[in-house]
Amino acid sequence: MLAVVALVVAIAAGTLLVVSEGLLAHPGPVTMLGVAVAGIAVLLFSLISVQKRVHALDIRSGELARVKGELELTVRTVQQRNRDLEASELRYRGLVEQQGDVIIRKLPDGRLSFVNDAFCRTFNVRRENAIGRTFTPVCHPQEQSDQPPVVATGSETLRLTYNQCMRTLNGWRWFAWEDHPIRNENGQLTEIQSVGRDITEQRQMELALREARDKAEEANRAKSMFLATMSHEIRTPMNGVIGMTGLLLDTSLTPEQRSYATAVRESGEALLGI
DSSP: OHHHHHHHHHHHHHHHHHHHHTOSSSOOHHHHHHHHHHHHHHHHHHHHHHHHHHHHHHHHHHHHHHHHHHHHHHHHHHHHHHHHHHHHHHHHHHHHHHOSSEEEEEOTTSBEEEEOHHHHHHHTOOHHHHTTSBOOOOBOSSSOOOOOOOOOSSSOOOOEEEEEEEEETTEEEEEEEEEEEEEOTTOOEEEEEEEEEEOHHHHHHHHHHHHHHHHHHHHHHHHHHHHHHHHHHHHHHHHHHHHHHHHHHTSOOOHHHHHHHHHHHHHHHHHHHO
């Protein structure tokens, strides 16, 4: 604003000098002085304008430096967060991949969205060939495998468990499956996570224990039947022995014979009681 006022004053002063001399057509010393004053005023205005522009550029440079610093800080923060996320993802993936359990994720329509290495090793399938396709295991025709329960489409988050005997790369194996529905913030079903644990050895042990128990119960029943049969078979002749001994004691016997017959009867009654 001051530069504009100085310029106007200088031009006005120069113009008055020129007019007062009346020498617009024939310039003289005064006219030249007015022109010089006007030129100086223009130069002064230019210098002041340049200075203001330089000052504005300095302000803008400072603002740009501040914005640049903030952007660099933001970029460093984002990069650190990305590194933290990558490290967390690597840890999570390492935990999942090192698990011996089969872990898969399915979309609501049954297509696989994730499989771990244990799944690929167990069923001899490549990950890229499994993703996007449905997983239909081959169950043993003679073993009683459970049917996978249907996951509700509501807001329930119950874990569903079932056992299946499935064909794998290593033959028929028993798996205990646990399905867990995954829902978004609106409660809608987005995926189903299934974890399968190989329980073949445990199943075989249970079957062996069940078979041993059945054999023990069968042996116990056989023993009971044998004892009942033997008891019946012994009781019948023993009653005959006791009865005939009683008849013998009713006859004329010497004291020694009577003693022997009495001992026989008492022994028979003792055996009958047992």
